[in-house]
Amino acid sequence: MPRSDRRLLLSIHDVSPRFERETDALVERLTRLSGGLNFAMLVVPDHWDQAPLAGDAAFRRRLRHWSDHGVEMFVHGWRHRDDSGQGGFKARHMTAGEGEFLALHRHEALQRMTAGRALIEDAIGRPVSGFVAPAWLYGPGALAALGDAGFALAEDHMRVWRPDTDATLARGPVITWASRSRPRIASSLAFAALARTALHALPTVRIGVHPGDTGVPAILQSIDATVASFARRRPAGRYRDLLPG
Incomplete structure (x- = not known):
């Protein structure tokens, strides 16, 4: 139980409209594994400047x-691409040029956060749950902008935290997979297998696809095994459940 x-x-x-087919496949998979629409979506307003949400009413x-129907929505950057060339080690080794918020100044980061929020909230008709930077990478300017x-x-x-107070609400590594090279696939499969044994003691387990x-x-086989392993012992919930009250 x-x-x-x-x-x-x-x-x-x-x-994003750019990945509509893939999103549908993941929705079907997580719905089956979690018993409903018990997950969040991280929405990119204009992925790589090639898929503007503003121009896609459908x-x-x-x-x-x-x-x-219950899916939580998060703002996930604006374009999901770092055009600055100033992201340093993290930009080169942790993501394929997608650390959009690593090198942004505070004002530019806030502009993109605000514009993304307005666009997505207009689409869904309710407040978003929060913000997640592309590749989970934040520079000083982005962290400062979050407070604004x-x-x-x-x-x-x-971790998951409250930007207004910096209070940590959940701690522990996200279980996720990397598909862009054989070594990255192998390492992410190995980590997921380890996590299925090692992370059950955590109060909150996060899985991102x-x-x-x-x-x-x-x-896909690893996602099935990993979600099923944790879903047997804990319910799939909402990020907002982490907030007091």
């Missing part, structure tokens, strides 16, 4: 439908 004092948080990253209607933007929640690789996962059968 799932324990009520343990929580499983599931999320689909890079939700996809905005789909976001509202998912939101109306008024989001209830933020997340990185190791990406569009690229849908093209790698071994990753």
Whole structure:
């Protein structure tokens, strides 16, 4: 039986008209594994400047439908691409040029956060749950802007926190998969296997999936095994459940 004092948080990253087919596949998978629309979507307003949400009324209607049926929505950057060339080690080794918020100054970071929030909230007709930077990477300017933007929640690789107080609400590594090379696939499969044994003691376990996962059968099998392993012992919940009251 799932324990009520343990929580499983599931999320689909890079939700965008650019990845509509992959998003549908992940929605079907997580719905089956979690017993409903018990997950979050991290929405990119204009992925790599190639898929503007503002110009796709049909996809905005789909976001509202998912939101109306319980899916949490997060702002996930603006374009999900770092054009600055100033992200340093993290930009080179932790992401394929997608650390959009690593090198932004505070004013520019706040502008993108605010514009993304307005666009997504207009689409879904309710407040977003929070903000997650692309690749979970934040520079000093982005962290400062979070304090101005008024989001209830933020997340990185190791924690979920309240931007207004910097209070940590959940701690522990996100279980996720990397699909862009064989070594990264192998290492992410190994970590997921380890996590299925090692992370059950955590009060909150987070699992994030990406569009690229849908093209790698071994990753899909690992997602199934990992979500099922944790869902047997804890209910899939909402990020907002972490907030007091």
